[in-house]
Amino acid sequence: xxxxxxxxxxxxxxxxxxxxxxxxxxxxxxxxxxxxxxxxxxxxxxxxxxxxxxxxxxxxxxxxxxxxxxxxxxxxxxxxxxxxxxxxxxxxxxxxxxxxxxxxxxxxxxxxxxxxxxxxxxxxxxxxxxxxxxxxxxxxxxxxxxxxxxxxxxxxxxxxxxxxxxxxxxxxxxxxxxxxxxxxxxxxxxxxxxxxxxxxxxxxxxxxxxxxxxxxxxxxxxxxxxxxxxxxxxxxxxxxxxxxxxxxxxxxxxxxxxxxxxxxxxxxxxxxxxxxxxxxxxxxxxxx
Amino acid sequence: xxxxxxxxxxxxxxxxxxxxxxxxxxxxxxxxxxxxxxxxxxxxxxxxxxxxxxxxxxxxxxxxxxxxxxxxxxxxxxxxxxxxxxxxxxxxxxxxxxxxxxxxxxxxxxxxxxxxxxxxxxxxxxxxxxxxxxxxxxxxxxxxxxxxxxxxxxxxxxxxxxxxxxxxxxxxxxxxxxxxxxxxxxxxxxxxxxxxxxxxxxxxxxxxxxxxxxxxxxxxxxxxxxxxxxxxxxxxxxxxxxxxxxxxxxxxxxxxxxxxxxxxxxxxxxxxxxxxxxxxxxxxxxxxxxxxxxxxxxxxxxxxxxxxxxxxxxxxxxxxxxxxxxxxxxxxxxxxxxxxxxxxxxxxxxxxxxxxxxxxxxxxxxxxxxxxxxxxxxxxxxxxxxxxxxxxxxxxxxxxxxxxxxxxxxxxxxxxxxxxxxxxxxxxxxxxxxxxxxxxxxxxxxxxxxxxxxxxxxxxxxxxxxxxxxxxx
Numbered sequence: 001x002x003x004x005x006x007x008x009x010x011x012x013x014x015x016x017x018x019x020x021x022x023x024x025x026x027x028x029x030x031x032x033x034x035x036x037x038x039x040x041x042x043x044x045x046x047x048x049x050x051x052x053x054x055x056x057x058x059x060x061x062x063x064x065x066x067x068x069x070x071x072x073x074x075x076x077x078x079x080x081x082x083x084x085x086x087x088x089x090x091x092x093x094x095x096x097x098x099x100x101x102x103x104x105x106x107x108x109x110x111x112x113x114x115x116x117x118x119x120x121x122x123x124x125x126x127x128x129x130x131x132x133x134x135x136x137x138x139x140x141x142x143x144x145x146x147x148x149x150x151x152x153x154x155x156x157x158x159x160x161x162x163x164x165x166x167x168x169x170x171x172x173x174x175x176x177x178x179x180x181x182x183x184x185x186x187x188x189x190x191x192x193x194x195x196x197x198x199x200x201x202x203x204x205x206x207x208x209x210x211x212x213x214x215x216x217x218x219x220x221x222x223x224x225x226x227x228x229x230x231x232x233x234x235x236x237x238x239x240x241x242x243x244x245x246x247x248x249x250x251x252x253x254x255x256x257x258x259x260x261x262x263x264x265x266x267x268x269x270x271x272x273x274x275x276x277x278x279x280x281x282x283x284x285x286x287x288x
Numbered sequence: 289x290x291x292x293x294x295x296x297x298x299x300x301x302x303x304x305x306x307x308x309x310x311x312x313x314x315x316x317x318x319x320x321x322x323x324x325x326x327x328x329x330x331x332x333x334x335x336x337x338x339x340x341x342x343x344x345x346x347x348x349x350x351x352x353x354x355x356x357x358x359x360x361x362x363x364x365x366x367x368x369x370x371x372x373x374x375x376x377x378x379x380x381x382x383x384x385x386x387x388x389x390x391x392x393x394x395x396x397x398x399x400x401x402x403x404x405x406x407x408x409x410x411x412x413x414x415x416x417x418x419x420x421x422x423x424x425x426x427x428x429x430x431x432x433x434x435x436x437x438x439x440x441x442x443x444x445x446x447x448x449x450x451x452x453x454x455x456x457x458x459x460x461x462x463x464x465x466x467x468x469x470x471x472x473x474x475x476x477x478x479x480x481x482x483x484x485x486x487x488x489x490x491x492x493x494x495x496x497x498x499x500x501x502x503x504x505x506x507x508x509x510x511x512x513x514x515x516x517x518x519x520x521x522x523x524x525x526x527x528x529x530x531x532x533x534x535x536x537x538x539x540x541x542x543x544x545x546x547x548x549x550x551x552x553x554x555x556x557x558x559x560x561x562x563x564x565x566x567x568x569x570x571x572x573x574x575x576x577x578x579x580x581x582x583x584x585x586x587x588x589x590x591x592x593x594x595x596x597x598x599x600x601x602x603x604x605x606x607x608x609x610x611x612x613x614x615x616x617x618x619x620x621x622x623x624x625x626x627x628x629x630x631x632x633x634x635x636x637x638x639x640x641x642x643x644x645x646x647x648x649x650x651x652x653x654x655x656x657x658x659x660x661x662x663x664x665x666x667x668x669x670x671x672x673x674x675x676x677x678x679x680x681x682x683x684x685x686x687x688x689x690x691x692x693x694x695x696x697x698x699x700x701x702x703x704x705x706x707x708x709x710x711x712x713x714x715x716x717x718x719x720x721x722x723x724x725x726x727x728x729x730x731x732x733x734x735x736x737x738x739x740x741x742x743x744x745x746x747x748x749x750x751x752x753x754x755x756x757x758x759x760x761x
Contacts, residue, residue, distance in 0.1 A: 021327050022331045022335070025322065190336075190338060226478035
């Protein structure tokens with residue numbers, strides 16, 4: 001585990017993730033206080049990435065649970081291996097085992113399939129459990145998570161309460177699609193990742209797109225920063241900047257001009273209205 | 289120090305931020321781990337106490353005021369405890385709403401009373417500061433503006449907007465904005481965007497410094513009054529400042545989403561009542577043709593038709609816009625929404641919201657709508673005109689939603705016309721953004737109209753709006 005905020009910063013930078021003070025403090029506290037880390041922010045600013053690099057920095061496994069509407073316990077916690085249970089019952093049928101024996105048998109460890117949360121709780125070594133896009137899940141799932149997150153244990157009717165063998169570092173991410181309940185929020189350390197400043201974004205581009213020409217990188221970032229100031233449906237985020245930078249490197253260009261930007265704008269912006277808006281003002285937005 | 293943090297948490301609660309005991313405990317634990325140095329202190333407090341980014345703005349301000357060594361009563365104590373604490377300025381989130389430039393609403397008010405010779409200099413300076421955008425120059429400018437007020441008086445706390453206006457006049461703020469806007473056509477888009485951002489920062493700074501000055505002068509009581517004003521849930525709509533309006537708009541869109549999903553969820557689960565014969569028989573195939581379990585029909589929500597009638601005269605404009613936003617963001621809940629705005633005559637604005645962003649729709653209303661002949665609200669005339677022009681939109685399926693303060697400027701009430709409309713529809717709901725104590729005072733004739741309505745709600749802040757919306761929808 002991390003022993004200081006500085007260490008968090010160093011280790012994550014080694015993993016090619018540039019982190020600012022506030023985020024580093026949050027990560028450090030979550031690790032130290034053994035609280036889940038709730039990360040919010042617009043899409044593509046590196047929320048999921050943060051969980052991944054934390055796992056790498058701690059040199060541990062990352063268990064990922066992608067949330068979606070209708071996600072329930074059987075897919076997130078554990079499930080009985082129904083087919084296998086049936087097979088066993090049928091097989092037992094041919095021998096002279098009694099029903100009592102069979103019954104005791106089919107609810108044992110052999111027949112259950114651990115899903116991400118269970119896996120994380122049962123791991124010998126602390127792992128990083130990433131619950132991605134929690135805002136996409138239903139509200140019931142959220143309340144179900146409460147027990148797992150606050151006490152690091154789950155109650156299963158057939159097995160009783162299962163306690164964590166090691167306490168995982170839990171990272172929850174959200175795109176702010178809906179609000180969470182206060183009960184969940186108060187159990188977490190909260191972080192908000194916003195779009196980066198010019199200097200930080202430039203540093204990120206340089207780090208992530210090796211071989212990019214210095215002047216081009218600066219122009220790209222300057223342009224993106226200007227676009228972000230406009231009122232758009234979806235502002236371009238870091239991941240889009242990186243995609244765009246990579247594309248331009250692939251195309252082998254070393255300076256931005258109007259035509260080039262217009263042709264590749266769809267990498268940066270994902271809504272037709274936004275593209276149109278930027279196209280109209282392209283002249284003024286391009287850095288010279 | 290524990291006490292200080294507890295007190296800070298209490299103040300946060302007053303502003304409407306939910307801070308629980310566990311969170312305070314976490315915060316203290318975290319501080320013990322991290323220590324009290326510089327930025328860490330701020331970061332720890334944010335991470336552990338604030339769980340919703342819409343509260344960042346207010347947290348920043350409270351932090352800035354509360355842990356400010358200038359703050360009376362805290363000064364010596366704070367200095368003793370955190371001699372090396374650096375107070376972050378502008379460390380928080382940026383205001384993101386950019387669609388309206390602060391100060392433009394008032395138009396072009398000049399700095400009269402400041403002396404002719406000075407006046408031109410002030411506006412030049414303002415424009416210059418915004419163009420250069422050095423933080424310390426901006427701060428200096430704001431400080432100078434606040435100093436111009438002289439001593440802060442008790443009344444200033446009551447009416448901050450007025451004080452802000454005075455400072456702006458002194459700095460020739462609006463003239464500066466006007467000049468910058470004119471120049472914007474000639475400069476590159478990216479430059480203009482930067483200017484716009486700086487104007488917002490400057491406005492924020494102005495509020496912040498002003499509040500700080502007030503607190504310094506009037507002490508803890510003033511701090512609490514200011515904080516109460518920041519509690520968006522309970523703040524009267526007509527008191528909102530521009531950034532707060534943006535904040536509320538964001539909250540509303542989330543609330544609308546919650547309303548929509550909550551409904552669908554209930555309908556999914558509450559399956560009972562009418563038996564679906566088709567499904568039952570199909571299901572019975574699995575059990576050899578014997579229907580063991582009946583299958584029920586899916587329930588489809590009855591979607592009401594809704595006609596919204598919004599007063600957009602100055603007094604209730606803000607609230608009407610919120611309501612329009614709310615209604616249109618849950619539009620799929622209704623068969624259709626028809627909306628009319630009025631000051632003294634109704635005009636249909638439904639079209640403006642088709643395939644458009646709500647914001648653009650609202651802008652269009654003001655650009656294209658013909659809803660005012662005299663610029664004074666006249667409900668009586670409006671109901672007459674409505675019956676005349678749009679009577680056919682009302683039928684037994686529609687719910688009529690009237691939004692207004694029923695302040696008729698002493699015109700005729702024309703109750704007959706309103707009653708005629710009410711008889712024609714399924715339900716009439718009136719939302720009044722004024723506090724109930726003020727109804728029927730002066731030119732308000734709420735009860736006279738209210739008699740014809742099925743329900744009348746007082747709806748003056750976000751909390752009440754949410755309650756009412758849950759009831760209606």
